[in-house]
Amino acid sequence: MFNKYKLSKFCSEQRGLLLQLAYSWCHDRVLAEDLLQDALVKALKNISKVKHSKAIKAWFIQIMLNCWRDMLRKKQDLRDIDELVSDDSNSLDNDSHLYEKLTPEESLYQKELQLNVKKALSRLSVKYRTVLTLVDIYGASYTEVSVIIDAPIGTVMSRVSRAREELRKYLTVEPDLERVVPLYNRPVVRGDE
DSSP states (O other), X not given: OOOHHHHXXXXXXXXXXXXXXXXXXXXXXXXXXXXXXXXHHHHHHTGGGOOOGGGHHHHHHHHHHHHHHHHHHHHTTTOOGGGOOOOOHHHHHHTGGGGXXXXXXXXXXXXXXXXXXXXXXXXXXXXXXXXXXXXXXSOOOHHHHHHHHTOOHHHHHHHHHHHHHHHHXXXXXXXXXXXXXXXXXXXXXXXXX
C-alpha cells in the first residue's frame, strides 16, 4: 500500500527533476517551487486514491500539471503565459557551476544556447510545451505522458513531433545534422522516443 512515507521519499528523490519540469512550464523559479508545493499538498490529501506504487510518477506529475493549469487560469487575466519570455540573467548566474570546466568562450556559448532554448520553449503553446518537457527533459515515456495528460498515445506522439518541429523553427539548425541542440546538457535527437 502506498503511504505518506513513500510519497515523501519519491518527492525528495525526484525533487530536482520535478522542479526542472515545473520551471520548464512556468519559467519562474519561485512559481515552480510553489507549483511543486501545491502538488505535494494535493497529493497528500488524495494519497488514498493511489492503487499501485508503480503509478506514483504519472499520478504525481498529473497532479502537478493540474496545479499548473489552475495557476494559468488564475493568472490568465494578468498576462498570457504563452507569450512570456523569462529574464534569465539571474537564473544563468545560478547555473555557473555547470560551466566551471569550460573556457570563457564555451561558457558564453552554452549560456546563450540555453537562453535561446528557454526562449524557444516559452514560445510553444502550453499543450506542446507540456508534452515536450515531459518527454525530453523529464524523460517520461509516451505511455506515461498519455496517462498524465489523459490523452491517447497517438496524440502524445503527434504533439511531441509538432513541438519538436516548432522548436526547430525557433532555433538555428544545420539541416544535415541529426542533432538539434543540447537541452539541459542532454541532446535532443530527431526520432528520440
